Amino acid sequence: xxxxxxxxxxxxxxxxxxxxxxxxxxxxxxxxxxxxxxxxxxxxxxxxxxxxxxxxxxxxxxxxxxxxxxxxxxxxxxxxxxxxxxxxxxxxxxxxxxxxxxxxxxxxxxxxxxxxxxxxxxxxxxxxxxxxxxxxxxxxxxxxxxxxxxxxxxxxxxxxxxxxxxxxxxxxxxxxxxxxxxxxxxxxxxxxxxxxxxxxxxxxxxxxxxxxxxxxxxxxxxxxxxxxxxxxxxxxxxxxxxxxxxxxxxxxxxxxxxxx
Numbered sequence: 401x402x403x404x405x406x407x408x409x410x411x412x413x414x415x416x417x418x419x420x421x422x423x424x425x426x427x428x429x430x431x432x433x434x435x436x437x438x439x440x441x442x443x444x445x446x447x448x449x450x451x452x453x454x455x456x457x458x459x460x461x462x463x464x465x466x467x468x469x470x471x472x473x474x475x476x477x478x479x480x481x482x483x484x485x486x487x488x489x490x491x492x493x494x495x496x497x498x499x500x501x502x503x504x505x506x507x508x509x510x511x512x513x514x515x516x517x518x519x520x521x522x523x524x525x526x527x528x529x530x531x532x533x534x535x536x537x538x539x540x541x542x543x544x545x546x547x548x549x550x551x552x553x554x555x556x557x558x559x560x561x562x563x564x565x566x567x568x569x570x571x572x573x574x575x576x577x578x579x580x581x582x583x584x585x586x587x588x589x590x591x592x593x594x595x596x597x598x599x600x601x602x603x604x605x606x607x608x609x610x611x612x613x614x615x616x617x618x619x620x621x622x623x624x625x626x627x628x629x630x631x632x633x634x635x636x637x638x639x640x641x642x643x644x645x646x647x648x649x650x651x652x653x654x655x656x657x658x659x660x
Contacts, residue, residue: 438640462529466501
């Protein structure tokens with residue numbers, strides 16, 4: 401069993417880390433309610449890595465929003481910006497983020513190569529951006545659910561945290577029934593497997609409705625993000641991750657007084 405002194409050290413570290421890990425403030429153009437940014441779920445393995453020290457190993461995988469189609473440079477992609485935000489918020493912690501986005505992929509294709517990428521990178525957490533191409537390709541909700549559920553189960557079985565980064569909002573597809581169905585299916589999978597779900601659609605829709613004079617988050621094709629969109633995506637993912645690092649703090653070991 402862990403000694404009383406060791407328990408105190410763990411709790412002291414976690415209290416210190418929690419003090420340093422408040423979600424960073426959002427930029428004015430990216431402001432949205434927390435409930436629109438993400439549905440909460442624990443990131444137990446990422447928190448454990450933070451407790452033990454050493455770099456956080458993060459694999460960002462997905463399609464064009466991960467690759468950065470529409471960004472003016474590689475530095476403007478969401479994984480590149482996410483690293484800076486995390487390292488600024490988590491003082492003294494190195495965030496190693498590997499970008500493995502492939503434009504145009506549906507979830508089933510990403511799932512096939514994800515296992516190889518996990519074996520190579522050995523991440524603490526996988527940020528899986530998905531859903532948009534499945535909706536546009538008219539992948540059935542049943543097939544999409546089966547793919548995502550089985551992959552999430554495999555990742556969790558290998559002690560890897562999962563963050564599902566959902567579909568982007570664009571007025572072009574706001575009334576598309578299949579777009580809605582895939583969004584709902586992704587939300588269902590995240591809830592059933594208790595994994596963190598970044599609700600890009602909800603956050604982007606809030607910004608579009610409540611900041612009508614602000615710069616659009618999508619490029620001229622009304623689908624892919626622009627630099628501002630990628631900035632907000634990075635901020636929202638960072639906000640969700642940091643807010644949920646210690647969501648299970650109630651599970652920390654109870655301090656018992658030393659025996660006399």
